[in-house]
Amino acid sequence: MKKLIYISLFFTTIIFSQSPDTLYPVQAFTSNGYKYGYINRDGNLVIQAKYDFAKDFSEGLAFVKSDNSSDEWLCINIFAETVFKLSANFVFDFKSDQAKVINHNDSVYFINRTGIRTDFKAPPLDFNAKKIxxxxxxxxxxxxxxxxxxxxxxxxxxxxxxxxxxxxxxxxxxxxxxxxxxxxxxxxxxxxxxxxxxxxxxxxxxxxxxxxxxxxxxxxxxxxxxxxxxxxxxxxxxxxxxxxxxxxx
Structure with missing residues (x-):
């Protein structure tokens, strides 16, 4: 018989190592209206809800905006410290230590983990990757x-x-x-x-x-x-x- 785990039952305990990407963006109501912050795997708000927009953490870094009407993006770490800032139409999550940026004229470039422009480097092929x-x-x-x-x-x-x-x-x-x-x-x-x-x-x-x-x-x-x-x-x-x-x- 198949084992079902219903949403209303929360009895299973899983030990999960804390990693840089176990923080998740959420919206919470504040004195300044709804803002984005980050929760951990236990549902605790560990980064204060203070951003107008927030993306997922990837490789220990996440892009957020303090003002949705601005084109300024902040790159933060898991301690909510600003690593660097940049102006762009949009930024993608980090992958293999680089992030794609769409500029104001819709041109594309890549940055490293410190926000410096860098040449695109194709991620290495993982021949042992699990087939899905x-x-x-x-x-x-x-x-x-x-x-x-x-x-x-x-x-x-x-x-x-x-x-x-x-x-x-x-x-x-x-x-x-x-x-x-x-x-x-x-x-x-x-x-x-x-x-x-x-x-x-x-x-x-x-x-x-x-x-x-x-x-x-x-x-x-x-x-x-x-x-x-x-x-x-x-x-x-x-x-x-x-x-x-x-x-x-």
């Missing part, structure tokens, strides 16, 4: 395969997202009331197709939704996944869930 199953569509359902003819999981899912850290979001019709939407998932499965995390629609006595589906879930990052409570950008709330089923924000 990809979704495929067949007869109105989704499944996973490793290649054109190597089916890992049959096409039985209403929706199927990408695997990361050996977990993938899917939508399963557990009951006739389970109706999928775009970017909507109600479970996470492992590489064996076992349901590891499951959510369901629950309402309180006043008719308000208490728990709902996983909308637009991101990639798992050190055992934590970001998702939203709906598809509506005006009303949806950003949430984080751990791979032990605990919702930390």
């Amino acid at each position: 199953p990809i979704p495929y569509y067949e007869s109105g359902k989704w499944g996973y395969r490793m290649g054109p003819d190597n089916i890992i999981l049959p096409a039985i899912y209403e929706m199927a997202g990408e695997f990361s850290e050996d977990l993938a979001p899917v939508f399963i019709k557990f009951s006739v009331s389970d109706l999928p939407e775009v970017n909507c998932f109600n479970a996470f499965i492992n590489l064996k197709g076992e349901v590891v995390l499951r959510t369901e629609l629950k309402y309180n006595d006043n008719g308000y939704l208490v728990t709902g589906y996983f909308y637009s879930p991101g990639r798992w990052q050190n055992g934590v996944c970001r998702y939203y409570t709906s598809n509506d950008p005006k009303t949806r709330v950003m949430k984080y869930i751990r791979n032990d089923g605990r919702v930390i924000w």
